[in-house]
Amino acid sequence: xxxxxxxxxxxxxxxxxxxxxxxxxxxxxxxxxxxxxxxxxxxxxxxxxxxxxxxxxxxxxxxxxxxxxxxxxxxxxxxxxxxxxxxxxxxxxxxxxxxxxxxxxxxxxxxxxxxxxxxxxxxxxxxxxxxxxxxxxxxxxxxxxxxxxxxxxxxxxxxxxxxxxxxxxxxxxxxxxxxxxxxxxxxxxxxxxxxxxxxxxxxxxxxxxxxxxxxxxxxxxxxxxxxxxxxxxxxxxxxxxxxxxxxxxxxxxxxxxxxxxxxxxxxxxxxxxxxxxxxxxxxxxxxxxxxxxxxxxxxxxxxxxxxxxxxxxxxxxxxxxxxxxxxxxxxxxxxxxxxxxxxxxxxxxxxxxxxxxxxxxxxxxxxxxxxxxxx
Amino acid sequence: xxxxxxxxxxxxxxxxxxxxxxxxxxxxxxxxxxxxxxxxxxxxxxxxxxxxxxxxxxxxxxxxxxxxxxxxxxxxxxxxxxxxxxxxxxxxxxxxxxxxxxxxxxxxxxxxxxxxxxxxxxxxxxxxxxxxxxxxxxxxxxxxxxxxxxxxxxxxxxxxxxxxxxxxxxxxxxxxxxxxxxxxxxxxxxxxxxxxxxxxxxxxxxxxxxxxxxxxxxxxxxxxxxxxxxxxxxxxxxxxxxxxxxxxxxxxxxxxxxxxxxxxxxxxxxxxxxxxxxxx
Numbered sequence: 001x002x003x004x005x006x007x008x009x010x011x012x013x014x015x016x017x018x019x020x021x022x023x024x025x026x027x028x029x030x031x032x033x034x035x036x037x038x039x040x041x042x043x044x045x046x047x048x049x050x051x052x053x054x055x056x057x058x059x060x061x062x063x064x065x066x067x068x069x070x071x072x073x074x075x076x077x078x079x080x081x082x083x084x085x086x087x088x089x090x091x092x093x094x095x096x097x098x099x100x101x102x103x104x105x106x107x108x109x110x111x112x113x114x115x116x117x118x119x120x121x122x123x124x125x126x127x128x129x130x131x132x133x134x135x136x137x138x139x140x141x142x143x144x145x146x147x148x149x150x151x152x153x154x155x156x157x158x159x160x161x162x163x164x165x166x167x168x169x170x171x172x173x174x175x176x177x178x179x180x181x182x183x184x185x186x187x188x189x190x191x192x193x194x195x196x197x198x199x200x201x202x203x204x205x206x207x208x209x210x211x212x213x214x215x216x217x218x219x220x221x222x223x224x225x226x227x228x229x230x231x232x233x234x235x236x237x238x239x240x241x242x243x244x245x246x247x248x249x250x251x252x253x254x255x256x257x258x259x260x261x262x263x264x265x266x267x268x269x270x271x272x273x274x275x276x277x278x279x280x281x282x283x284x285x286x287x288x289x290x291x292x293x294x295x296x297x298x299x300x301x302x303x304x305x306x307x308x309x310x311x312x313x314x315x316x317x318x319x320x321x322x323x324x325x326x327x328x329x330x331x332x333x334x335x336x337x338x339x340x341x342x343x344x345x346x347x348x349x350x351x352x353x354x355x356x357x358x359x360x361x362x363x364x365x366x367x368x369x370x371x372x373x374x375x
Numbered sequence: 376x377x378x379x380x381x382x383x384x385x386x387x388x389x390x391x392x393x394x395x396x397x398x399x400x401x402x403x404x405x406x407x408x409x410x411x412x413x414x415x416x417x418x419x420x421x422x423x424x425x426x427x428x429x430x431x432x433x434x435x436x437x438x439x440x441x442x443x444x445x446x447x448x449x450x451x452x453x454x455x456x457x458x459x460x461x462x463x464x465x466x467x468x469x470x471x472x473x474x475x476x477x478x479x480x481x482x483x484x485x486x487x488x489x490x491x492x493x494x495x496x497x498x499x500x501x502x503x504x505x506x507x508x509x510x511x512x513x514x515x516x517x518x519x520x521x522x523x524x525x526x527x528x529x530x531x532x533x534x535x536x537x538x539x540x541x542x543x544x545x546x547x548x549x550x551x552x553x554x555x556x557x558x559x560x561x562x563x564x565x566x567x568x569x570x571x572x573x574x575x576x577x578x579x580x581x582x583x584x585x586x587x588x589x590x591x592x593x594x595x596x597x598x599x600x601x602x603x604x605x606x607x608x609x610x611x612x613x614x615x616x617x618x619x620x621x622x623x624x625x626x627x628x629x630x631x632x633x634x635x636x637x638x639x640x641x642x643x644x645x646x647x648x649x650x651x652x653x654x655x
Contacts, residue, residue: 100614100615100616101616102613102614102615102616102619103614123616124616124617126616126617126618126619127616127619130619130620190494190509190511190512190514194600196599197599197600197601197602197611198617199602199611199615199617199618200602200611200614200615200616200617200618201616201617202616202617205617236512239494239514239517240514240517240518240598240599240600240601241494241514241517241599242599242600250495251495252493252494252495359617363617363618364618366617366618367426367618368424368425368426370601371426371429371430371601371602371603372425372426372429374600374601375429375433375601375603
């Protein structure tokens with residue numbers, strides 16, 4: 001996720017990785033065996049453990065779950081963590097809520113075999129697809145409900161929630177934004193911020209792609225987006241500040257290009273904050289959920305998956321303004337809470353989701369040209 | 376045998392040096408040249424990409440300009456300090472303050488500047504209210520210009536600390552000798568003091584350069600776009616969730632920084648040795 005810009009020097013972390021050891025060694029990493037003889041750390045579904053009740057019992061016995069890089073105001077994770085903890089009486093340890101996707105994998109590698117290692121991941125596309133070897137395949141009870149495009153057939157990863165790239169703006173500070181080109185107007189001088197550096201953060205990357213689409217580019221051609229930001233910088237409109245809820249509320253970043261659910265979360269606190277998903281540049285992005293194959297709490301990790309993909313978990317995601325992966329199926333079945341149905345954005349027209357190939361081509365272009373454009 | 380025993384108390388220090396200096400350096404050098412155990416120059420070659428060269432240039436520009444500004448202003452301040460008697464309250468207070476401020480880098484310093492002249496800084500808002508000017512502009516504090524200002528803030532006190540001893544080393548007798556031989560104040564400075572102080576001044580400036588070149592946290596807290604300088608480019612290469620598998624590039628960049636700082640430190644040592652002749 002994009003939350004890492006103040007991350008501590010990862011350089012030293014890498015170099016001294018072998019020296020860090022701050023958590024006590026794990027007593028029993030296999031998580032024991034279930035009633036029917038399958039190791040929980042190798043269970044591919046609740047049935048392998050002996051059913052949902054057996055999974056709950058095993059998870060309660062472990063008593064803890066380590067999650068990482070889940071900010072409380074991101075996709076409603078604060079409420080989800082609390083609901084999970086209350087429901088099962090499991091203590092959820094939330095490490096480095098502002099870390100980036102790559103930090104999650106780094107933490108898993110560095111703390112391998114320790115009780116503090118992350119049990120589950122919530123990753124951006126490129127990091128997830130590059131690290132499938134560190135995931136344990138697991139199919140939740142609702143696995144068949146999830147559309148084919150949003151899961152690995154064997155359950156190695158499953159998309160959990162997604163959203164659309166959007167422009168959020170404070171109507172008490174700037175005139176309403178009606179399309180991307182508005183941002184070049186003098187009224188927005190020194191006011192337009194992008195959530196992160198697109199060569200580092202997935203959200204910012206999608207933001208540049210959204211702008212590219214609106215300027216006649218495509219998922220294969222991100223250059224018009226970079227060109228637009230160059231013009232934005234030249235006009236003095238681009239604000240090189242990393243927007244956070246604090247900078248938005250204090251009015252430092254009156255226009256922010258970010259995921260619609262993050263902008264929507266701001267509206268809850270700042271009623272004058274409006275969100276626009278430009279209809280000529282709809283970019284969707286989904287996050288990837290997976291179980292760490294070396295999870296110190298294998299049963300709790302699997303129970304967390306069951307919870308996230310249950311109606312209850314999916315409704316909680318939706319309440320955070322994201323589009324849960326089972327949204328279509330739940331809307332049809334009527335299991336989506338009435339209160340949250342209105343929060344899910346409705347999009348007309350084509351939605352762009354870049355393929356891994358398109359993403360890697362675009363990021364190559366960005367790493368060569370972004371710094372020049374806004375430098 | 377005796378030599379060995381005398382060296383024993385140094386062992387913990389040696390261990391620390393090995394663990395935190397030698398091993399990381401060797402790791403960096405090794406990883407810059409070896410990819411999965413295979414010797415390769417690809418990572419070094421990446422240093423000559425336009426992005427890496429631009430970052431190196433801006434790093435040198437940032438370190439060079441703040442070293443120059445810091446050295447000149449710091450030397451003037453140091454001279455003013457030394458002109459007051461050693462027992463003076465002001466002198467002691469300024470020296471202590473400099474010792475603190477020279478270490479006042481990092482996130483705290485960045486925050487102090489953000490809170491003062493950032494977009495919503497106290498001073499920015501006050502000036503806006505009273506004079507109607509916009510101090511923060513369109514975010515210059517978050518770019519290279521901002522870094523130069525903020526770095527200067529810890530460079531000047533550092534210069535004072537390292538330059539005051541050199542100034543104190545100027546003996547009164549030399550001045551008296553020069554004056555008794557008919558030198559004016561101006562010719563004393565031109566022909567005695569400045570030539571004596573030049574190596575110390577240049578040496579201190581190099582120290583300031585290395586100090587700024589390696590600084591990371593201050594820049595990381597201020598700049599979030601474009602990774603303009605090498606330490607930020609290393610961060611980007613290590614933590615990017617968009618472009619993966621760049622850790623080799625990060626090692627190569629780290630090696631580049633080691634080379635630059637090593638060259639600077641060699642020059643610094645040479646200059647210090649020249650100064651030491653006089654200041655014994």
